[in-house]
Amino acid sequence: MSIDAAAGGTTHQARSESAESTGGSGTTQGPLEQFTYDDGIVRMFAFATVLWALVAFLVGLLIALQLAFPQLNLGLEYTSFGRLRPLHTNAAIFAFAGNAIFAAVYYSTQRLCKARMFSDTLSRLHFWGWQFIIVCAALTLPLGFTQAKEYAELEWPIDILIAIVWVGFFGVNFFGTLVRRRERHMYVALWFYIATIVTVAMLHVFNSLVIPMGLFKSYPIYAGVQDALIQWWYGHNAVAFFLTTPFLGLMYYFLPKAAERPVFSYRLSIIHFWSLVFIYIWAGPHHLHYTALASWASTLGMLFSVMLWMPSWGGMINGLLTLRGAWHKVTQDPVLKFFVVGVTFYGMSTFEGPMLSVKLVNSLSHYTDWTIAHVHAGALGWNGFMAFGMxxxxxxxxxxxxxxxxxxAEWHFWIGTIGILLYILSMYAAGITQGLMWRAFDAQGNLAFPDFVETVTKLFPFYLIRATGGGLFLLGGLLCMLNFVMTWANRPKTYEQEVHSAPPLRPVAVAADADAQTPHSRLHANTKFGHEGDKFLQGTWxxxxxxxxIKFMIWVLIAVAIGGLVEAVPMFLVRSNVPTIASVQPYTPLELAGRDIYIAEGCYNCHSQMIRPIFAEVKRYGDYSKPGEFVYDHPFQWGSRRIGPDLAREGMSNPNALWHYNHFRNPRDVNEDSVMPAYPWLLSDEIDWSKIEQRVQTMAMLGVPYGDMVEPGVAEEDARLQATAIAAEIANAGGPPIDEIREKKVIALIAYIKRLGVDLTKTPPEGATAHAE
Amino acid sequence: MLSDVFRDLDLSVFPTVGMIFFIVAFVAISWRALRCPRSDMHDAASLPLHDSDPIRPKGD
Structure with a gap:
């Protein structure tokens, strides 16, 4: 039986009847309309929240354990770290947090608007459409279908589906409800929902602009530096407008309800809202400090990130002070316990975020587990506990x-809290340890830990503690599911449909208080400017x-668009931001195929391709990365985490094809301490030669100068020649015979790896030009 | 043409421009928030508390 099913329950349509009323909806008299709320949809989203939470936590636990015990992928390609990590993040963000958001929005919007949702059909389409998207993600990501952009990995057909469900079903349903509401004032929680819907749509559309190459493969229209900027504009603001603003809306509605008292300061909530939506959108480039992104852009991101601290703490303070005079309830009520700890974690995360955005701190924290600790303090503490409290x-x-x-529920709270603490404290320790080891020098001025794997094995105990913390959080989720199912089992045979009544919202022009809402100038001056200015200052606008x-939505859109435009437009239009390098040439057809394997296996989840201009990094990996190196990279592969070493100069530092062949077969054969999974399927699966030409043609469509290579048959012939050459190199070095390996995927991947970073040392081909203003 | 315009711009002013945008918006919103009558603020803040969904006894 479905969670939504109310045995014998009935749904009443809103009807009107004439009556006198003095309802609290901003109108004084009018016909009363009676209506019911659609709680069935809330039940469905609430159940989906807990169900997908368990999936997200379970996959997270599995990949956490894989970092300590890489064999736990069971030798299967579908369960390797690189493929499951995006599944974990997508499940946590879009399935768990997403369904929690929808449950919160559908419950609170109806009550704040004194109106049933605009369309029950749209509500159901939204629910089933979103669950279908999640199932698609759960199937395609383990199969290796990915765009390789963090939190935006899903391929283009699913992206289109997301846009339809988000805008067409959810957005229309939500704004339709706002338009038909019976409460004049839109409560601040609704503002946060508006910002969420508008901004997520904008981010999703612009970050998902791709050229498809078949049903399950596409390439972004952006390349290199520009792709990185757009991706982290999206990535950072996915956190802002998917994991922050809707949960703040949730906080502003459910915390006062649970505490049974109004929010501490409504004035503060207004300032909180506008400051947050205006500032947050600018902060994305702080994810790219010291990279090939122009310095002015990342400095801008840092500046606004630090400013973001103010509204964030304004919100936290507003949340916690809502409990003034009600703290005694916290000891008795698990809901308030979840909320208090959730809001506290919001404050911690939003203090830590600006701190991590400061370049000096970022130079230590970036690519380490410190970032993982930071995001999990937010995801488990803030999003998780607010969702469970709700x-x-x-x-x-x-x-x-x-x-x-x-x-x-009390047990869930305490087990979950201990789980979070174990998780984040161990990851803080791991991150700082690794960051310091990477930059440590001995007395002779050499790297103290030149072998990267030393900095990984050191983290083993922390990974075990992290897995324990994650396991406890999962256990808490299981307790919640048990409580959910048993509460559902105790439901009445028939849900009682409470009928509410309120007068309809009449246009301001005919409302009794219309005159009071129209400002009048208090000045006696004759200037029109003076009168208009005085009306503005009265604040009634x-x-x-x-x-x-709708007007509110447009202003929110303007507020969030300014930041994106100021950062993106110069980056796309000013050539000096991406100076090209004459010796950097497009990838060969085989290298392109290898690059797609690199993407499909999710190698970017563990390896960066970005050497920062920091002494310890240049010493370890080679010359720092330049913007011009990435002009043909659709998509960019800079990564955000170094569980393994950076690969930007791998082609120069380790061009040995046989070493790579053996390494992919079993990393422990060449490095006994490695935590990288084995990739035996790459040694048996064959290259899809039929797609070689299509791939080159798609790249040419994106502006990559392939010249004659796009002619029929040329690309495939070139690829086969290069594959044979690499297979011969392996065979001559003592590896398997040429005929046994030259058709295998591993050869294409090795071709790509051997290419990384080598262009800088080459002589530019005749006629090649570069520019740097 | 746009490319030429942006090439000639001094990009180091962008953080300053951003800061000015923010300050203007911040002052305007703060002004509105602080000017609003206390009763209006109280009414708005109380909106979530207007409705109540009672918890019924188990098995009712």
Whole structure:
């Protein structure tokens, strides 16, 4: 039986009848309309939240253990770290947090608007469409279908589906409800929902602009530096507008409900909202400090990240002070416990985020587990606990019975809290340890830990503690599911549909208080400018805006668009931001095929391709990375984490094809301490030669200068020749015979790896030009 | 043409321009928030508390 099913339950359509009323909706008299809320959709999203939470936590635990025990992928390509890590992040963000957001929005919007959702059909299409997207992600990511952009890995057909479900079903349904609301003022939680819907749509569309090459493969229209800027504009703001603003909306609605008192300061919430949406969008480039991105852009990102601290803490303070005079309830109520710790973690994360954006701190933290600790403090502490707090508050109301076990909810809280602490403390220790080891020098001025794997094995105990913490958090999630199912089982045979009533919202022009809402100049001066200025200063413009959802949405769009435009437009138009290098040439057809294997296996989840201009990095990896090296990289592969070493100069530092062949077969054969998974399937699976030409033609369409290579048959012939040459190199060095390996995927991947970084040492081909203004 | 315009711009002013944008918006919003009557703020803040979904006894 479905969670939504209310045995014998009925759904009443809103109807109107004439009556006198003095409702609290901003109108004084009018016909009362009666209506019911659609709680069935909230039940569905609430159940999906807990179900997908378990999936996300379980996959997270598995990949955490794989870092200590790489054999735990069981030798299967579908369960390797590189393929499962995107599944974990997508499940946590879009499945767990996403469904929690929708449950919160559908429950609170109806009540704040005094209106049933605009369309029950759209609500159901939204629910099933979103679950279908999640299932598609769960199937395609382990199969290696990915765009290789963090938190935006899903391939283009799923991207289109996301846009349809988000805008066409969710957005239309939400704004339709706002338009049909019976409450004049749009409560601040609704503002955060508006910002979420508008901004996520904008981010998703612009970051997903690709040229498809078949149903499951595409290449972004951006390359290198520009692709990186757009991706982290998206990536950072996915955190901002998917994991922050909707959860702040959730906080502003559910925390006062649970505490049974209004939010501490509504004035502060207004400042909090506008400051946050205006500032957040600028902060993305702080993910690219010391990279090939122009310095002005990352400095801009840093500046706004530091400024972001103010509104973030304004929100945290507003949340915590809402409990003024009600702290005694926290000891009794698991819901408030979850909320208090959740908001506290919000404050911690939003202090740490600006701190990590400061270049000096970032130079130590970036690519290490410090970042992993930071995001999990936010994801588990803030998103996780706010979502679980909301679920526990909703359960008795949605299923019209008591929560099955308050004690179990208390256990969930304490187990989850201990789990988070074990997780983040171990990752802080691991991150700082690794960062310091990377930059340590001995007395002779050499790297103290020249073998990268030394800095990985040192983290082994921390990884075990992290896995224990993750396991406890998963256990908490299982307790929540048990409580959910048992509460559902105790539901009444028929859900009682409470009928609410409120007068309809009439246009301001005919409302009784319309005159009061229209500002009049208090000045006696004759200048029109003076009168208009005085009306503006009275502040009623914003009050009116708070009642107009479409205008409000447009202003939010303007606020979030400014930051993106100021950063992106110069980056795309000013050539000096991406000076080209004459010796950097397009990848060969075989290298392109190898690059796609690198992407499909998710190698970017563990390896960066970006050497920062930091002495220890240049000493370890070679010359620092230049913007011009990446002009043909669709997509960029800079990565954000170094579980393995940087590969930007791998072609120069380790061109031995046989070493790479053996390394892919079993990394422990060449380095006994390696935690990299083995890739035996690459040694048996064959290269898809039929796609070689199509891949080159797609790249040419994106502006990569392939010349005659796009002619029929040329690319494949070139690829076969290069594959034979690499196979011969391996065979001559004592590896397997040429005929046994030259058709295998591993040869294409080795071709790509051997190419990394070598162009800088080459003589530019005749006629090649470069520019740097 | 746009490319020429942006090439001639001093990009180091962008953080300053961004800061000015923010300050203007921040002052305007703060002004609105601080000017609003206390009763309006109280009414708005109380909106989530207007409705109540009672918790029914187990098995009811």
């Amino acid at each position: 679920i526990y508050w909703l359960l008795p109301r949605l299923f019209q019975t008591q929560l099955w076990s308050k004690k179990l 914003h009050r009116r805006l708070e009642g107009k959802p």
